[in-house]
Amino acid sequence: MSVRHGLLALLSQGPSYGYQLKVEFERRTGDSWPVNVGQVYNTLDRLERDGLVERGETDGDGHVFYAITESGAAEARSWLEGPVVRGAAARDELAVKLALAVTLPDVDPEAIIHAQRVATIRSLQELTRSKAAGGDPDSPEEFAWQLVVDALIFQAEAEVRWLEHSEARIRRLQARTSAGGAAGGTTASAPRTAPAELPAPTTASVR
């Protein structure tokens, strides 16, 4: 997602000038993504360069109106109708941190999970409190804001579930390795051939 697609979606409703686009973008996304007006004008310049918008008339107050072109409208439709493809999960800092932790001999991955769970739950409590204290859900701005808060709430919930799942897996592994008389815990010297759930290569198969 970029501001670029958001502005194109707004311009598909009719010509607008820069400041108007900034205000509308923020209003319609529940003020969850503040943009500065300079960023809006830079984006409009790039959209014009790419043939997706055209510079139109200037009104009496000096506002330059931009209008969407046919290819811009197609791009806006394609963005609105297409699924959002997220970046690779491997770039998730928390997943990377935990993946590294289970391969390091002197790091306790459960301590990482506990610290993160408390932090994530606190965020979840804060988000829930903000939502509970929110205004009239029938107003368009409040409704937009609540949709964004809901997204953050569901993401935090998913993170807590993943942390619990990871904790259970780590504990199962520890139980299996100690039952098998293996030493060395979850240390893995060659992550590709000995992923986190496998004990050190000297241990017999645990799967």
Place this chain on the structure above:
Amino acid sequence: MSRDRIGASELLRLDAVSMHYGAGENSVTALSGVDLSIKRGELVAIMGASGSGKSTLLTIAGGLVTPTSGEVIIHGQYLRDAKPAQLAAIRRRTLGFVFQDFNLVPALTAVENVSLPLELDGWKRSKARRAALDALHLVELDDRADHFPDDLSGGQQQRVAIARAVVGGRALILADEPTGALDSQTGELVLRMLRSRIDEGAGGILVTHDARHAAWADRIVFLRDGRVVDESRRDDASSLLAAGA
């Protein structure tokens, strides 16, 4: 065991509560040295995997089961010292239970379900009915008072159960997965209503495996193998939204 005076606002306290089932080598520890305090206006969520001790904790807090060791104190009364009749009276007058599957009596209307515990406690029928109607008003079900449970949606049935849990001024709500059988939005509505009962002076324990629902609590306690492993309070929550996240 020390027997400190507990504050007037403290509704429930668990002191070093442990619960073991069986004996010797086959003994299973369900709870181990759990301390917990619930004050008026406070909702505490208990989270943890299956078998972590969540439900055991709730049954002990509700006086349904006596712990192997440790003390349960409700409104200043040590449950271990209470005679069976006293214990039953504490449960009737102080505690309200909310379960996942609502547990309403199908042959009784909504208002009759809510007034039932009061009538069992010796209230006159007319007075109990008035109190039940007041409780149904709090959960915005005035117009469903004479409906039978079968004629109510799951969310409405759970709101009746919340009304039954607080009717007659009962102050401690013990809820076991109250949103487990409800869709996401209905579950949220039920939690809002539970939360507003708490904000008006009740206290409660909410057992849930769902972090999104636990987040309605002031404090969240995580159990693992019968022990408290983490705890989160909302007072020290940092603001995500202020940063424009």
